[in-house]
Amino acid sequence: MPMWSVRSDNYWAAAVDRPRLIGAMLVLTLLGAMLMLPPLVHVFNQNITHFGVPQIVFYLFAVWLALIIGTALLNRALPGDAPDAGKRDH
Numbered sequence: 001m002p003m004w005s006v007r008s009d010n011y012w013a014a015a016v017d018r019p020r021l022i023g024a025m026l027v028l029t030l031l032g033a034m035l036m037l038p039p040l041v042h043v044f045n046q047n048i049t050h051f052g053v054p055q056i057v058f059y060l061f062a063v064w065l066a067l068i069i070g071t072a073l074l075n076r077a078l079p080g081d082a083p084d085a086g087k088r089d090h
Contacts, residue, residue, distance in 0.1 A: 018079060021074060025074050025078075028070050028071065032067045041056065044059040
């Protein structure tokens with residue numbers, strides 16, 4: 001039976017190769033670090049509230065939540081390591 005005909009629970013992982021997903025994780029990490037840098041965070045330090053929450057707190061938690069969701073989606077799409085044919089458990 002061809003590999004492409006085998007059904008799996010994660011269809012997107014079969015279409016995207018592992019190095020691209022690892023690269024996307026690196027980009028997400030760097031983007032998250034840049035979004036949390038004090039010069040950018042200071043831009044949102046205004047006397048504005050959203051739903052009674054100061055804008056800076058709202059920004060930090062929104063970025064934090066977006067990073068968690070992005071990491072979970074990328075981790076879900078990442079296929080597992082293929083077992084080595086030469087290795088055997090002794």
